[in-house]
Amino acid sequence: MRGLVAGNWKMNGDTAGALQMAVAVREAAPALACDLLICPPATLLHTLANALVGTTVAVGGQDCHANAKGAHTGDISAAMLHDAGAGWVILGHSERRADHGETDALVRAKTVTATSAGLSAIVCVGETESQRVAGEQIAVVGAQLAGSLQDGFEGVIAYEPVWAIGTGRTPTEADVAAMHAFIRGQLTQRFGAAGSAMRILYGGSVKPSNAAALLNLPEVGGALVGGASLQAADFLAIASAVRG
Numbered sequence: 198m199r200g201l202v203a204g205n206w207k208m209n210g211d212t213a214g215a216l217q218m219a220v221a222v223r224e225a226a227p228a229l230a231c232d233l234l235i236c237p238p239a240t241l242l243h244t245l246a247n248a249l250v251g252t253t254v255a256v257g258g259q260d261c262h263a264n265a266k267g268a269h270t271g272d273i274s275a276a277m278l279h280d281a282g283a284g285w286v287i288l289g290h291s292e293r294r295a296d297h298g299e300t301d302a303l304v305r306a307k308t309v310t311a312t313s314a315g316l317s318a319i320v321c322v323g324e325t326e327s328q329r330v331a332g333e334q335i336a337v338v339g340a341q342l343a344g345s346l347q348d349g350f351e352g353v354i355a356y357e358p359v360w361a362i363g364t365g366r367t368p369t370e371a372d373v374a375a376m377h378a379f380i381r382g383q384l385t386q387r388f389g390a391a392g393s394a395m396r397i398l399y400g401g402s403v404k405p406s407n408a409a410a411l412l413n414l415p416e417v418g419g420a421l422v423g424g425a426s427l428q429a430a431d432f433l434a435i436a437s438a439v440r441g
């Protein structure tokens with residue numbers, strides 16, 4: 198299965214930066230052994246998608262509403278993301294879970310809506326630092342997987358330990374491998390052959406210097422990259438670390 202390196206720009210970026218990124222990834226993508234996805238703020242989706250027409254680089258949203266349409270001021274529907282050129286959407290990111298109180302049930306409802314609108318979902322799971330210290334990470338991630346994925350789910354999972362996001366800290370390679378093996382087991386048990394083929398990304402302080410070690414571990418099918426996805430050189434250095 199080909200790896201996927203996805204950039205999550207969060208609430209960063211502008212039109213000039215998006216266009217510069219498009220030029221860089223357009224040139225680099227054909228030589229990479231992985232697929233690329235960029236998830237800019239919704240305001241930049243259309244610009245970035247247009248600038249990447251004719252390339253294999255995909256664009257995605259960072260969230261969508263659970264309802265297909267209606268009176269939800271300030272929210273964005275999955276169909277609107279699709280209309281703007283997105284093929285993907287990140288759902289259940291820990292910053293959404295923390296800042297907006299998103300529950301597993303809400304994330305599951307969003308995955309259903311996103312799938313119906315033709316988007317592929319990247320569903321994020323991961324334990325907090327206190328949960329890891331208490332040895333609860335397997336139970337926490339297991340519950341998030343069970344609650345956040347609908348029957349027939351066909352997207353991508355991103356394991357993102359909350360304490361590793363934006364901190365420069367990462368789990369040990371053994372801890373990443375153990376969690377990814379657990380997630381694979383859960384996916385296979387629930388979804389059968391589809392579950393054994395699903396990509397499981399690692400996210401949390403991935404940077405050029407640690408990418409090769411983290412991204413070539415068993416069951417790591419790529420990365421979800423925050424801060425290091427804002428600069429083309431770093432993002433592409435991470436993508437180059439994925440072996441075919």
Ligand code: PEP
Pocket residue numbers: 205357361362363364365400401402403421422423424425
């Ligand atoms: C993220 O927000 O998904 C993320 C992994 O961020 P960072 O790479 O900055 O830790």
